[in-house]
Amino acid sequence: MAIAPEPLVVEGLVKSYGSVRAVRGIDLSVRAGEVFGFVGPNGAGKSTTIRCILDLLRPSAGSIRVLGRDPRHDGAEIRERVAYVPGELRLPERLTPRQFLASIGRLRSGFDRGRVEELAERFKLDLDRRIRSLSSGNRRKVSVLSAFLTDADLLILDEPTGGLDPLMQHEFLRLVRERRAAGATVFLSSHILSEVQSVADRMAVLRAGKIVAQGTVAQIRGRARQRVEIWFETDAPSYLATLAGIGEPEIDGRRFSAVLIGSARPLIDGLAGQPITSILINEPDLEEAFLGLYEDDPAGDGDSTEADR
């Protein structure tokens, strides 16, 4: 299986709707065989970028190469080797998942029936109930199956875990790792940092139509912010506020709270020997995690876009 060195390259992508610029100049390149996280809050332009990659939207400027080809001209040939889970889930209501998957299979090189059963089993999806009567989580499974039943070299997944319960999200991430191990490249968009962090090799952070950070997950993670709360048996020691990586410190009797930026090591070292009753480090939401990144970026001035309509 010959895979071009970079299955997905986006250069200077701009997409405007009238006067609204949903995507304002994106450059990224995804390497063969990696899981690439595409992270940003809702409305940042993730879906718009993805729909340009699939040739559902026509870019206002910039270029896209998918598997070495231009989606504008070779869309059908490219999609032979690309599978897609859309962010907005709309399926034919009157079909059952089995009928729908068979239909998609006939538009591709066909789905193996045993594999359909096996994946349905893994995701606990009833293949014979009409899609109309399925919950949003079960609909999501149908769409995930339609992508993972293919032998695509590039999987483009737009917020694929929305509506899935934690157990199923876990199963989904296992499936992503399996496909990577089998040589596929995965482009995974999400607004949940922990999800991307647990499975991606590299990632880009998108904000208001621009990429504000791109690199390995560890690099990006090092720039993220977390909220820390610590309770002590006695009054909280004030020197904690001066430790490296601590921002917005607040001491309220026995409680210390702050924002932790980058490595947790200075804080953990500084806490050694202290009479601590409990520590809480919250998974930050994306807005908070990358507040710093957004503030560095002149484009992140809070103007909202309609990108993820």
Place this chain on the structure above:
Amino acid sequence: MTSRAWELLTVPLRAARRAGLVWGISLGILIVLTVAFWPPFRDQPELADIVEGMPEPLIEAFGLADFNSPEGFLRGNLYAVLVPLLLAVAGVLLMSGQTASEEDSGRMELYLAQPVTRGSVFVGRAVGVGVWLVVIGLIMLGAQLGSNALFDLEIGTDRIAATIALCVLLGAFHAGLAAFVAGATGRPGLVLAIGLAVAVAGYVAIALFPISEVLEPWRHASPWDWALGGDPLGSATEWWRYVALGAPALVLTAVGTWAFSQRDVSAA
């Protein structure tokens, strides 16, 4: 035909099955119920006399001439206004439902993400609607011929077949118009507005324009005039009438397909 092309046709055929059958069966029932009134009508000539007493333009507008003959009865009750109008509406609704509505709701996106061209997805849907219009026509033909036999309405099968074919082609013309607007804009509201406006305007042109000397020549601009201007129930139909309706249906669909391939697909 490749299995992919076949699937692209099967998807809309299946999706429009309920709507197509409802249209076909409803029109069939309308035909049977109407023809059921033929025997009492035929046996009461005074009813026809009432029509004869109406002003000429009114008779013209509603196709009520020769109301007590079999062809006059069918024309006045079914094929002057009601059936062609319903088929035009069916053409617009079915096409809009399979193209613009599917796109607008986001249901088309998963198909467009497969290894098929946009154009082939769109053509598959247009052809699917065309097939359903033909099926509706066949159901109507069966209902008309069956009820003619049942209620002793004597009229040539060729005249019935030609009339229904022209009405189906009028439906196809409006479906083609709907495909054109859907392909160009992807907006279901606009497809319905333009499609239904053209259907009604076309009827007004043949029904009311003849009353005015100034407007009279313009009746020939109406697709309704191309379809029914030759009185297909009363006399043999010229071949060009089929072409005049079928060719624009195909051209409008082709242009709509091309336009659909050029633009952004709507997001859900």
